[in-house]
Amino acid sequence: MIKEKGILFVLSGPSGVGKGTVRKALFEKDTELKYSISMTTRPIRSGEQEGMDYFYRSKQEFEQMIRNNKLLEYAEYVGNYYGTPRDYVEETLESGKDVFLEIEVQGALQVKENFPEGVFIFLFPPSLDELKNRIINRGTETEDLVRNRLLAAKEEIEMMDAYDYVVVNDEVETAVKKVQSIVRSEHCKRERVAKQYKKILEAELG
Ligand SMILES: Nc1nc2c(ncn2[C@@H]2O[C@H](COP(=O)(O)OP(=O)(O)O)[C@@H](O)[C@H]2O)c(=O)[nH]1
Ligand SMILES: Nc1ncnc2c1ncn2[C@@H]1O[C@H](COP(=O)(O)OP(=O)(O)O)[C@@H](O)[C@H]1O
Secondary structure, eight states: OOOOOOOOEEEOOTTTTSSHHHHHHHHHHHHSSSSEEEEEOOOOTTTTOOOTTTTEOOOOHHHHHHHHTTTTEEEEEEEEEEEHHHHHHEEEEEETTEEEEEHHHHHHHHHHHOOTTSSSEEEOOSSSHHHHHHHHHHHOOOOOHHHHHHHHHHHHGGGEEEEEEEEOOSSSHHHHHHHHHHHHHHHHHHHHHHHHHHHHHHHOOO
């Protein structure tokens, strides 16, 4: 009996669009997906926890992980490294469970090269003005960083065509429902493919 691998889902989009918010709301409802916790060199923010929000590491430790090929992808984003530990993703998919990544655009494009069979979802802001408001309201950035993040956002939006799905994050609940529909629909697709394989096998075996 061939064991089916899990599906890799990648939620990406510009900083401030609401990736973290949508992902957290999704995980309050969905216990089937496995969230891959990223590694970062950025300082821990108040309210965050090591091993829950991120694995916080020094630049030297992060670079060691890169050299040892321990990251599935990584990106330098507004002065800090962010990356996805490879082992967790590969082992979880292998065990048949779905993995969910929430990462920025450069990293998502690297994942697409290694895992073209993954499902790539672009979270889109209702407008650039609203994106700016969200970054400012979050209150985690200085004025200079807000400007940097908005400039990055404009470039990231250009990459949208490389994704399988686009979800506008107007209301969190609506965006979560759309992501859940994508997950369900991808499962149906794979079930259909599995059934086709089964038919071929049965025909061959007579
Ligand atoms: N490439 C990559 N990006 C990540 C990873 N983890 C988080 N990010 C992204 O890095 C960006 C900055 O994250 P963070 O500093 O937590 O700020 P925030 O998500 O904007 O609150 C966001 O766009 C995250 O989605 C990762 O493992 N790899
Ligand atoms: N649908 C939404 N409507 C209004 N505000 C939102 C929505 N989604 C997220 N936000 C707010 O926007 C800010 C940025 O969200 P966050 O999840 O940190 O974005 P990202 O992870 O993409 O950088 C936060 O203050 C969050 O509460």
